[in-house]
Amino acid sequence: MPQSLIKSAPLRCPKDFNLAQHMLEGGGAAPDTVAVEVLSTNGVTRWTRAELNRAILGFAAAVQDRGLPPGARVILRLGDTIGFPLAFFGTIAAGYVPVPVSAMLTDVELAPMLRGLAPALVLADQGLSVPDLGVPIMRDDIVEVAQAFAPLPAPTQSAADDLAYILFTSGSGGRAKAVRHAHRAGWARKMMWDGWYGLTPRDRVLHAGAFNWSYTLGTGLTDPVAAGATALLLEGDRSPVRILAALRQSRATIFAAVPGVYRKILALGALPNLPDLRHGLSAGEALPPTLRAEWQRRLGIDIHEALGMTEVSTFLSSSPTHPAPEGTQGFAQPGRTLAVLDDDGIPCPRGTPGLLAIGRDDPGLMLGYDDVSLADDPWFVTSDLVEMREDGAFCYHGRRDDVMTAQGYRVSPTEVEAVLERHSTVTEAAVCEVEVRPGLRLIAAFIRGNVTSTELSEHCTTHLARYKWPRHFQRVDDLPRGATGKLLRRALPALYDPDRSLP
Structure with a gap:
């Protein structure tokens, strides 16, 4: 029986690489093409690549004007509006480190999470409270600020391994952890474009989640814009009825959500025809096979699941060209090195459950948690129990602790x-x-x-x-x-x- 090991040549990131510049280049798309469409209750606002780039670099200039030290950490306490991408990528372009946090968390929950990060500035929407961190709070309208400053000529230079941003894990394991990501994490996401999404410049991608989450930030914003496609930003109400209407009216071609959102949409009853929608994407928790089958039966559209984590994003998945066999989560994305390890750290025979591990040289792997760097080990071992079938497909059995x-x-x-x-x-x-x-x-x-x-x-x-x-x-x-x-x-x-x- 062969070992549970998939070894691929890693997708090497250029030594000098900046995540914000990666976004600004937009896969070489023309400046007048639409990068982001904002879907609000008042109508649709379109941002061309030229307009988006100018605003990102304008906001970068505004943040630099505050005189923060290089590499300063900036908390983003923002809602899901166009201001988020301007602030997130503008902060990176300015040479600082954005730290998005959920707009749903209370000050009591946020305070212990944020104090240890030693932030230098907080960007907050009006109406969102901020715990006392002893640092300035900027509540100005981000779009207005971005347009008021002359844009930087280019993002601040960086190396691929430099710290770019910090995200918090969901805390489903009991405590949210601060995950430090390098600029190369943006480059690594290119393995998902074919290995999960089947993403093309013609696609229009709508994500139902919040931008502070790595799934939404990557799949719903970074990847479509960087690939020359269009990100559809749904502002305000995100009820199943609103999401379904937005999918139809925006002519979305790819929809991304957690399984619960798909379940709630199906519960609405009769569903309209969605002729533009090519497929759905699911991550965050296991997609029940029955839910996938019901979505396929009622809409004639498949859902492609991915398994991942904040520390690496996704690394194995179903895809339009390589759908997951029933009862599995899919295959290793091209360019990933994955293994299923036994208790001694040795790859198991295929068909034997063990712990899922990602190759230490994966460019999407985090730099470490905020208080702990990665060990010098050939594998980053997760807590996910999986088995690899003979055909290379992975079956997920839950977390080891569960x-x-x-x-x-x-x-x-x-x-x-x-x-x-x-x-x-x-x-x-x-x-x-x-x-x-x-x-x-x-x-x-x-x-x-x-x-x-x-x-x-x-x-x-x-x-x-x-x-x-x-x-x-x-x-x-x-x-x-x-x-x-x-x-x-x-x-x-x-x-x-x-x-x-x-x-």
Whole structure:
């Protein structure tokens, strides 16, 4: 049996590389082509590449005018408007380090996250509070500021390995971590253009998420603009009804979202024809096979899933030219080196679960967390349990910390959830281990849908080994999710109530 190892020649980034310049070049597209379309409730505003570039460099000049030291960190407490890309890439062009944070977090949540970063400036929208960090706060209209300053002639020079920006992880593991990314991370994203999106300069890409998240920032903004395509920026209301209308009216060709958004759109009932939409993209959490199949059945459009993390972005995926076989997440993107490692750090035989690892020379790999640099090791080992099939496709079994134990066997929560969601009356399912009394733990399933425990047990009989069956089924109105829509597994045990077991 061959090893679970895919070794590729890495996509070498030029030694001198600047992420902002990469964006400004726009894949060589003409200056008068549309880089960003802002879809607001008041209509559509189009930004050509020339207009966007001028505003980014104008904002860079404005930030430099404040006299910050080189490499200063700038907090971005901004909403999802055109001001975000101007501030984010303008800050990089000025030679500083932007740190976007969620507009949904409270000051109490933000303060401990940000104080350790030692920022020099905060850019904040009117109406968004900012914890006391002892630094100036700039609340001016970003578009007006960008237009008021003469633009820099070019972004500040940088090396590929220089620090470009900092993003926070979602915190689904319990604590949000500050991830330091180099300029080369923008170059590395080119592996996704073919390996996941099938992106062309003719595409119009709409993402349903917030820009402070690496998935949205990359897939919904950086990549389409850098590739010469058009990014569709949805301002304001992001309800399923609004998103669906925007997809149709904007003639989007690629749509990106988390699985929950796809599920909510399907729940609307009858859906309009979307003749321009080529395919959807999904990341952030596992895409249930039943959800993908239902989207395909009702719209005739596939969803291509990717597996990734803030520390590297995505690295394995389905794609239009290489769709993921059913029950898998896809294949290693061309240019990536991936392995599935055993407990001794050795690649497993194919078909054997282990920890997913990314080659240390991947240009998209972070510089490190803010307080920890990467170890000098050939692999960056994740906490994701996967197995590689003989055909090279990867199957995701959840995070190592999420894996359950039943009768001495290890059980993947995603496997059990996928089976439960195949039942015709189950809308959504999540499972975890719960402690029912000291020393006794069992698998509990939390269900959205109109179903009985007898029906679910009968369903499990034909799809799961007995030791994998949930011993407690409980109906819930909603599952706990974070700001990015990810399932908060650590919050599931608190839902357990023995008196609310399904009949």
